[in-house]
Ligand SMILES: O=C(O)CCc1cccc(O)c1O
């Protein structure tokens with residue numbers, strides 16, 4: 001049993017609306033270094049905490065948390081498409097352990113995921129099928145949302161389960177930090193879009209898929225010109241959040257309500273609950289040291305873009 005964590009923002013705008021070449025090179029360097037550390041750790045199992053953006057989870061039945069027993073990525077924005085390599089029996093044992101610990105996560109035997117899951121697998125492992133992965137969905141956009149505390153307890157339960165395995169386990173988290181891309185909201189859309197959000201958008205017609213992507217791309221271009229065209233990024237909050245994880249203070253976030261977080265940092269910032277879950281999972285292995293901290297607000301990607309890795313401290317002699 002050993003563990004390793006890497007948390008990374010995602011954005012499907014890579015290659016569509018890119019920052020200056022030196023910023024791009026800086027981010028590439030951060031990702032290369034993380035990939036190398038992960039390769040050295042040589043994980044035997046990945047637990048990937050990630051959100052969805054109405055591509056796999058809809059308001060017909062919207063779980064707060066869902067653990068995948070099998071999963072496939074749809075390949076939105078030209079991210080990787082196809083099945084993930086989910087070890088079914090292990091995923092079933094993980095789900096049972098989470099329920100036994102008092103966290104009522106849903107399960108899916110046909111989980112559909114988007115760039116939120118695909119991008120970190122591509123960037124950090126080299127593809128969807130490089131390592132067995134248990135996908136863990138955390139609802140981060142479809143209100144009502146789970147709290148920081150429940151995300152932390154989900155992570156702790158998975159960490160306790162993973163600690164009992166005789167495996168090198170990598171916890172990944174995908175999303176955040178402060179940002180608010182134009183994701184539709186049930187309370188604000190017309191009947192046709194509401195129908196899409198309730199599940200008739202599961203296999204989106206090609207023209208609608210294209211229109212949806214274009215809307216995000218146009219929003220990114222506008223955001224570069226005018227930081228108030230969307231909810232502004234909040235670098236101060238993002239840095240504080242990274243401090244909390246570095247210092248093992250995940251509990252401090254329990255008192256931050258969802259509406260308060262949306263007001264501070266934007267409605268998609270809830271994706272950071274994946275980071276809280278990953279660090280909470282690692283904390284089950286004891287004290288840890290962080291590495292590879294990175295942060296930069298990148299309006300081209302509509303993202304307070306960050307990375308943070310960690311591994312358990314070596315035991316005292
Ligand atoms: O596909 C969508 O609707 C949203 C895309 C999107 C854009 C910027 C940052 C993100 O984290 C993100 O997910």
Ligand SMILES: [Fe+2]
Nearest residue numbers: 116175268271
């Ligand atoms: Fe996202």
